[in-house]
Amino acid sequence: MTDYTRMTAADIAAALAAGETTSVEVTQAHLDRIAEVDGDVHAFLQVDAEGALATARAVDEARAAGQELGPLAGVPIAVKDVLATEGLTTTAGSKILEGWVPPYDATVVAKLRAAGMPILGKTNMDEFAMGSSTEHSAYGPTHNPWDLDRIPGGSGGGSSAAVAAFEAPLAIGTDTGGSIRQPAAVTGTVGTKPTYGGVSRYGLIALASSLDQAGPCTRSVLDAALLHEVIGGHDVMDSTSIDAPVPPVVEAARKADVKGLKIGVIKEISGEGFQPGVKQLFDESVQLLVDRGAEVVEISCPSFEKGLAAYYLILPSEASSNLAKFDGMRYGLRVGPEGVASPSAEQVMAATRDAGFGDEVKRRIILGTYALSAGYYDAYYGQAQKVRTLIARDFAAAYEKVDVLVTPTAPTTAFKLGEKLDDPMAMYLNDVATIPANLAGVPGMSIPNGLASEDGLPSGFQILAPATKDERLYQVGAALEAALQEKWGGPILAQAPELAGKADAR
Amino acid sequence: MSALSRDEVAHVAMLARIQLSDGELDRLAGQLDQIVGFVATVGEIAADDIPPMSHPLPLENVTRTDEVRPSLTPEQALAAAPRAEADRFAVPRILDEE
Numbered sequence: 001m002t003d004y005t006r007m008t009a010a011d012i013a014a015a016l017a018a019g020e021t022t023s024v025e026v027t028q029a030h031l032d033r034i035a036e037v038d039g040d041v042h043a044f045l046q047v048d049a050e051g052a053l054a055t056a057r058a059v060d061e062a063r064a065a066g067q068e069l070g071p072l073a074g075v076p077i078a079v080k081d082v083l084a085t086e087g088l089t090t091t092a093g094s095k096i097l098e099g100w101v102p103p104y105d106a107t108v109v110a111k112l113r114a115a116g117m118p119i120l121g122k123t124n125m126d127e128f129a130m131g132s133s134t135e136h137s138a139y140g141p142t143h144n145p146w147d148l149d150r151i152p153g154g155s156g157g158g159s160s161a162a163v164a165a166f167e168a169p170l171a172i173g174t175d176t177g178g179s180i181r182q183p184a185a186v187t188g189t190v191g192t193k194p195t196y197g198g199v200s201r202y203g204l205i206a207l208a209s210s211l212d213q214a215g216p217c218t219r220s221v222l223d224a225a226l227l228h229e230v231i232g233g234h235d236v237m238d239s240t241s242i243d244a245p246v247p248p249v250v251e252a253a254r255k256a257d258v259k260g261l262k263i264g265v266i267k268e269i270s271g272e273g274f275q276p277g278v279k280q281l282f283d284e285s286v287q288l289l290v291d292r293g294a295e296v297v298e299i300s301c302p303s304f305e306k307g308l309a310a311y312y313l314i315l316p317s318e319a320s321s322n323l324a325k326f327d328g329m330r331y332g333l334r335v336g337p338e339g340v341a342s343p344s345a346e347q348v349m350a351a352t353r354d355a356g357f358g359d360e361v362k363r364r365i366i367l368g369t370y371a372l373s374a375g376y377y378d379a380y381y382g383q384a385q386k387v388r389t390l391i392a393r394d395f396a397a398a399y400e401k402v403d404v405l406v407t408p409t410a411p412t413t414a415f416k417l418g419e420k421l422d423d424p425m426a427m428y429l430n431d432v433a434t435i436p437a438n439l440a441g442v443p444g445m446s447i448p449n450g451l452a453s454e455d456g457l458p459s460g461f462q463i464l465a466p467a468t469k470d471e472r473l474y475q476v477g478a479a480l481e482a483a484l485q486e487k488w489g490g491p492i493l494a495q496a497p498e499l500a501g502k503a504d505a506r
Numbered sequence: 507m508s509a510l511s512r513d514e515v516a517h518v519a520m521l522a523r524i525q526l527s528d529g530e531l532d533r534l535a536g537q538l539d540q541i542v543g544f545v546a547t548v549g550e551i552a553a554d555d556i557p558p559m560s561h562p563l564p565l566e567n568v569t570r571t572d573e574v575r576p577s578l579t580p581e582q583a584l585a586a587a588p589r590a591e592a593d594r595f596a597v598p599r600i601l602d603e604e
Contacts, residue, residue, distance in 0.1 A: 103582040196562045210561045239568040240561075309545045320522060327523065329597045334588035336598075337525070345598045350525035362524055363534055366515060367541060369522040383548045385558030390551065392559060424537055425544060441562025467562070 023074030096356025106203025124158030153183030178434025185460020196441030200235035259293035264402035277452025320368030328352030409460030
């Protein structure tokens with residue numbers, strides 16, 4: 001019997017179109033897989049079996065009636081819990097939104113529904129997308145399918161783990177400083193952050209509005225491209241949405257050719273100080289691209305070294321403003337202060353925010369409030385915005401010389417759960433290679449490029465393209481993916497440990 | 507410039523409307539002082555003549571024609587309110603009684 005959970009979305013879509021299976025059968029196979037392994041992985045905060053099967057039935061009927069359907073119609077998907085889903089609880093991983101049921105769909109979700117894609121459920125995440133390990137979820141951590149004692153990356157660890165554990169062929173993530181790409185790297189999956197403004201942010205619970213971007217979490221570059229074309233495009237509901245056609249990413253993924261392309265290795269993030277096994281895999285991947293006809297150039301981006309510091313000023317500043325709306329007045333949690341008979345609105349807000357927010361959220365709101373306060377604004381926030389300009393200039397200068405830039409996605413493979421929980425600075429350093437893309441708004445992709453020699457865990461290869469040139473990510477990513485799979489004899493997840501039965505062993 | 511005292515953290519938390527316990531203050535103050543020390547390194551870049559960049563895209567204000575369009579019903583808008591009364595959000599008092 002065919003195991004639909006092991007197929008790529010492109011293969012599932014082809015099987016559906018050929019009438020070899022039904023969306024109900026495929027969706028049920030994934031729901032069964034979730035029931036089998038999610039007790040261990042905890043990728044999902046909520047599973048919507050009824051809703052997913054209803055969509056699947058509707059698509060099957062439409063197909064049987066000869067209606068024209070989109071390329072991913074009937075292929076199930078999981079959605080990060082930071083995107084509003086009408087009628088389906090949306091918490092952003094926070095206690096302050098426990099039980100909140102949005103009265104509307106995010107544009108990305110509306111597009112998935114319009115494309116006939118059954119939504120399996122909502123995936124776990126660091127609270128309000130703040131973190132690099134999914135340990136800051138108010139609902140408990142997600143576990144990495146490669147080693148259940150390790151982190152799945154963050155903040156979108158749930159989405160990437162669901163895809164890596166074969167619980168969903170596709171998932172939606174959001175990337176503010178690397179939250180699609182870094183979880184992809186440590187779970188052996190593909191993660192794409194499109195150009196800022198390329199996918200609507202309407203209905204995405206904002207963390208940092210000038211950095212947030214939704215995008216695909218998948219097991220292949222072609223799957224990412226197919227999903228990118230479903231969710232991308234202009235949206236009048238988002239004033240930061242780019243009014244231009246979606247780049248030809250599917251065509252680029254099918255092309256998978258790097259002959260004559262110039263690839264820039266960023267000197268400042270090319271692996272110095274990275275885990276030796278990660279650096280070794282990065283160098284080998286660069287060589288594979290050379291073998292396939294690419295020209296490699298070393299590029300210096302000197303301002304990138306200050307990117308992390310600038311990011312941890314800009315993000316908390318925007319977050320402190322965006323999260324002000326969680327005040328216990330209009331929705332979500334409302335808590336009265338202890339021992340106060342008739343508390344004021346101000347006292348209720350302070351008590352609600354203390355009870356509803358976790359430590360990482362409090363840290364960043366306080367940091368942002370401090371950075372924006374009188375006397376510090378110019379030295380912190382103002383200076384960080386200038387670093388952002390310098391980073392954008394570094395990118396612009398680099399793209400005059402090369403077509404894409406490449407780096408390792410994360411400095412290490414997945415670390416152990418709890419290892420960095422009390423050391424926020426150590427956690428922040430995980431985002432060093434992914435953050436510059438968010439500050440400048442350029443697109444980025446992480447593809448799995450092997451298992452590190454010291455621990456046998458997945459590592460990621462990051463590709464960065466100029467803004468609105470997302471197709472270059474897919475062209476280079478698909479070429480490298482093909483070269484790597486030729487070397488491995490199949491996809492990397494075929495080497496992942498079996499999860500079934502783990503619950504009994506633990 | 508980068509030292510952040512426990513009292514300052516308490517003050518900023520108050521401004522951000524987050525009530526912290528003594529234990530939380532002790533824990534967060536040390537971590538925040540370390541983080542502020544790190545982020546303050548943005549000051550090491552000489553950038554007097556560099557324009558600040560607030561956003562990756564040039565932003566334009568979006569305006570729409572003033573016309574009635576489909577929107578949430580009062581019931582939908584109030585469905586998630588902690589308390590509602592007579593089609594309105596019910597919130598704690600804002601002003602003192604005196």
